[in-house]
Amino acid sequence: MTPTDPAPARGIVALDVPDRAAAVALVDRLGDACDFYKVGLELFTAEGPDVVRWLRGLGKDVFLDLKFHDIPNTVRGACRSAARLGVRLATVHAYGGPAMLAAAVEGAGDQGDAHGCGILAVSVLTSHSAADLGAAVGRPVSDVREEVLRLAGLARTAGTHGLVCSGHEAAAVRAAHGDALAPLVPGVRLAGDAAHDQARVVTPEGAVAAGARYVVLGRTVTAAPDPVAAMHAARAALR
């Protein structure tokens, strides 16, 4: 890597499993192939913060993806708790607005001895297309990229570390904000894999080309016939 090369994208495997036993099986199977895990709603609701402590004890980095969206005071406290748990990244919804985003950043920064915790603002979920945002959700958006860029502006003003967006918008976020707002891209599929419930998907190569700093690897790795082989393929693409 030359001094002008951007930092490589980090692959984060989504532990979307029902309980700790399933998480242990997956983490054991992936071994050294993965050093960064996402704990989301399913696993955290089943097992609570102990699952984060367990991963930290293994030396793994943790992305706590609970997408907080509440009044500023509540989100400030939740982000403070996340930072104290030792998570590296935590999500809040950009639609919580400027005061809530700023409170999240403040809470995560108020950590005592804990490791640094970066706040990521979730923009338009990758499961939404412009069509279903208008028809089903009642939030008419003519251009998803424009809406993501609008939310990116809110996130940057509030001082968040990054923005969750699809690979379809990451290049525009990079162009507008550079290193000031790290794009984290979910909805990633190895070539030929099914999109499932995702509307805006890209390959790992596509995510990197668009400037993703973090790439979430979910079912394309975890539901693959050979998750270790899929993880190696994804990592090769991220390099």
Ligand SMILES: O=c1ccn([C@@H]2O[C@H](COP(=O)(O)O)[C@@H](O)[C@H]2O)c(=O)[nH]1
């Ligand atoms: O807009 C978003 C925000 C978060 N996610 C999360 O990423 C993974 C994706 O899983 P796949 O199996 O790769 O579809 C999942 O945990 C989501 O909660 C997202 O998909 N989109």
